Amino acid sequence: MHEVVRSGPQAAAKPILPVSAERLFVRRKGRVLLDIEALTIGGRGTTVLVGPNGAGKSLLLNVLAGLRAPDSGRVLWNGEPPNRQRYCRFGMVLQRPVLLRRSVRANVEFALRAVGSSAEQARAQAHRALEAAGLLALANASARVLSGGEMQRLALTRALAAGPDLLFLDEPTSSLDPASMQTIEAMVRNASEDGMRIVLIAHDLAQARRLGDEIIFMHRGKIVEHAPTDRFFGAPATPEAQAFIAGKILI
Numbered sequence: 720m721h722e723v724v725r726s727g728p729q730a731a732a733k734p735i736l737p738v739s740a741e742r743l744f745v746r747r748k749g750r751v752l753l754d755i756e757a758l759t760i761g762g763r764g765t766t767v768l769v770g771p772n773g774a775g776k777s778l779l780l781n782v783l784a785g786l787r788a789p790d791s792g793r794v795l796w797n798g799e800p801p802n803r804q805r806y807c808r809f810g811m812v813l814q815r816p817v818l819l820r821r822s823v824r825a826n827v828e829f830a831l832r833a834v835g836s837s838a839e840q841a842r843a844q845a846h847r848a849l850e851a852a853g854l855l856a857l858a859n860a861s862a863r864v865l866s867g868g869e870m871q872r873l874a875l876t877r878a879l880a881a882g883p884d885l886l887f888l889d890e891p892t893s894s895l896d897p898a899s900m901q902t903i904e905a906m907v908r909n910a911s912e913d914g915m916r917i918v919l920i921a922h923d924l925a926q927a928r929r930l931g932d933e934i935i936f937m938h939r940g941k942i943v944e945h946a947p948t949d950r951f952f953g954a955p956a957t958p959e960a961q962a963f964i965a966g967k968i969l970i
């Protein structure tokens with residue numbers, strides 16, 4: 720679904736992967752929010768970040784995206800500091816998506832034009848993307864009048880349609896009804912199978928199992944486990960992960 724015709728800056732863009740982090744540290748008011756020794760996101764597939772509220776999942780995603788500087792340590796995109804101009808094959812969908820004050824269709828077309836599609840290509844690609852996402856009936860509606868769940872679906876559709884090499888999703892289905900959640904999960908799975916590298920935060924552990932090739936479990940700002948999905952759920956190595964999977968409160 721994310722066959723995107725690349726030209727201009729997209730065609731010339733350097734590969735973004737691997738994304739790596741070394742000795743990341745963030746502290747606020749004496750509290751350690753992030754303390755990551757080393758992490759590498761490379762290869763293929765989908766990584767799911769899980770962990771209790773306040774574990775540092777969104778913060779880690781923001782730091783890896785270059786949206787927030789750590790107090791110390793560094794993030795590298797293919798060996799260089801994050802630079803969203805140079806590495807334009809990067810996408811991110813935040814928990815509260817930011818949409819253009821235009822129609823649903825125009826939101827997707829704009830993203831496709833930005834990655835080098837011609838107006839005609841963008842129109843056709845946006846049509847297919849909206850159809851796959853079940854949003855075609857809303858194509859001409861203003862993005863501002865969409866419900867929360869519809870906005871989330873549009874933001875995801877737009878991000879997936881642009882066909883980035885790396886996509887970060889912060890709780891992509893948190894406000895979706897079951898049918899929309901299934902649609903979005905199928906879109907994420909297809910994109911992943913087509914080679915898009917995806918890192919997403921999930922609170923729903925069933926979703927983490929369905930979508931994740933590997934799991935990163937965070938607690939108190941640290942990565943406590945980083946393992947293939949089957950191993951994480953089948954044989955969690957730490958008492959914290961065991962308790963978390965069992966639905967117990969971690970403090």
Ligand SMILES: Nc1ncnc2c1ncn2[C@@H]1O[C@H](COP(=O)(O)OP(=O)(O)OP(=O)(O)O)[C@@H](O)[C@H]1O
Nearest residue numbers: 747752770771772773774775776777778779920922
């Ligand atoms: N700018 C900030 N100033 C102070 N504290 C912050 C700041 N940003 C994040 N935090 C704190 O860092 C901790 C980690 O937040 P983060 O949003 O990364 O957690 P999370 O694992 O994504 O949680 P949730 O599952 O609830 O979304 C939280 O305790 C939060 O209050």
